[in-house]
Amino acid sequence: MKIYKAYAKVNTFLKITGLRGDYHEIISRFMRVDDLYDELSFEKKDTPDFKIIGSFSCTTEQNTIYKAYNELLEYTKSESLDKLMQTYAVKVDKNIPAFAGLGGGSSDAATYLKMCNEVLHLNLSIKELAEIGLKVGADVPFFIYGYDSANVSGIGEIVEPFDEPLLKFDVYTPNIEISTPKVYKSYRDNFFNPINSTELHKLKNATSIEVLESYSPEEANDLFNPALKEYPKLKKHQKDEYYFSGSGSSFFRVI
Numbered sequence: 001m002k003i004y005k006a007y008a009k010v011n012t013f014l015k016i017t018g019l020r021g022d023y024h025e026i027i028s029r030f031m032r033v034d035d036l037y038d039e040l041s042f043e044k045k046d047t048p049d050f051k052i053i054g055s056f057s058c059t060t061e062q063n064t065i066y067k068a069y070n071e072l073l074e075y076t077k078s079e080s081l082d083k084l085m086q087t088y089a090v091k092v093d094k095n096i097p098a099f100a101g102l103g104g105g106s107s108d109a110a111t112y113l114k115m116c117n118e119v120l121h122l123n124l125s126i127k128e129l130a131e132i133g134l135k136v137g138a139d140v141p142f143f144i145y146g147y148d149s150a151n152v153s154g155i156g157e158i159v160e161p162f163d164e165p166l167l168k169f170d171v172y173t174p175n176i177e178i179s180t181p182k183v184y185k186s187y188r189d190n191f192f193n194p195i196n197s198t199e200l201h202k203l204k205n206a207t208s209i210e211v212l213e214s215y216s217p218e219e220a221n222d223l224f225n226p227a228l229k230e231y232p233k234l235k236k237h238q239k240d241e242y243y244f245s246g247s248g249s250s251f252f253r254v255i
């Protein structure tokens with residue numbers, strides 16, 4: 001059976017531009033991490049119930065892959081999708097740490113959607129897959145598009161490729177389970193200060209290296225200070241030259 005790679009990402013910068021209901025609008029540079037990925041495949045099974053094989057800390061119902069299956073079924077009403085998941089389990093060799101700001105769950109969901117589209121010849125466009133994926137999580141569209149580097153805005157649904165070399169990262173993930181909603185809420189309650197349009201324009205056009213060379217870790221990621229406030233233990237894991245990815249807990253350095 002074919003093996004599909006679900007890559008991790010880092011946010012080389014992440015700035016808040018405003019609010020949208022309970023969500024925050026962002027401008028963020030997402031970059032694929034080339035040497036960190038989960039491996040997904042379909043594996044024949046004996047019982048008809050939906051099955052994910054792999055080591056997860058959540059239930060099947062909470063798994064982003066199961067959520068992606070439900071959204072895809074809702075959108076396509078495909079009987080062949082139903083049949084596929086009665087006959088095959090989704091096997092996941094999990095390498096991306098969870099609660100890490102590396103988008104592991106989102107990347108698995110995106111990869112699963114692309115696998116189904118390919119295997120079942122659903123003929124869904126990338127745009128349609130990104131729309132379905134957005135219902136599973138804000139990070140999913142980036143992984144659907146599959147760019148090496150992209151400016152991601154809105155709440156995650158606007159994905160524009162950015163032309164720059166793919167960087168190599170040393171990623172370090174402290175064993176701290178960070179809640180993304182808790183970090184965003186802390187930003188809203190304690191640090192709310194959306195960037196202006198001049199800075200937005202500058203960031204959108206700067207390379208990741210240019211941003212990392214001119215911004216401190218706190219400046220490059222608006223969620224770093226809120227994460228430090230909510231999870232003070234993070235502080236002792238902060239090392240020189242390491243930046244914070246998404247809502248954490250991972251730090252990364254360009255190598």
Ligand SMILES: C[C@@](CO)(OP(=O)(O)O)[C@H](O)COP(=O)(O)OP(=O)(O)OC[C@H]1O[C@@H](n2ccc(N)nc2=O)[C@H](O)[C@@H]1O
Nearest residue numbers: 022023024101102103137138139155180181184246247248
């Ligand atoms: C912070 C980022 C940066 O890439 O990712 P992670 O660090 O979690 O990987 C994303 O914005 C997270 O994306 P994701 O983890 O997919 O978020 P979702 O599951 O859609 O949303 C979880 C919760 O986070 C908050 N949320 C999420 C995205 C966003 N733009 N604004 C928000 O306020 C909302 O409270 C939402 O209910």
Ligand SMILES: Nc1ncnc2c1ncn2[C@@H]1O[C@H](COP(=O)(O)OP(=O)(O)O)[C@@H](O)[C@H]1O
Nearest residue numbers: 058063064098099100101102103104105106108
């Ligand atoms: N396929 C999946 N892989 C990893 N975690 C998942 C998955 N599906 C659901 N989760 C749950 O999502 C949360 C963390 O999501 P994850 O994408 O790994 O982290 P982050 O959003 O910080 O990058 C945890 O509650 C985890 O149990």
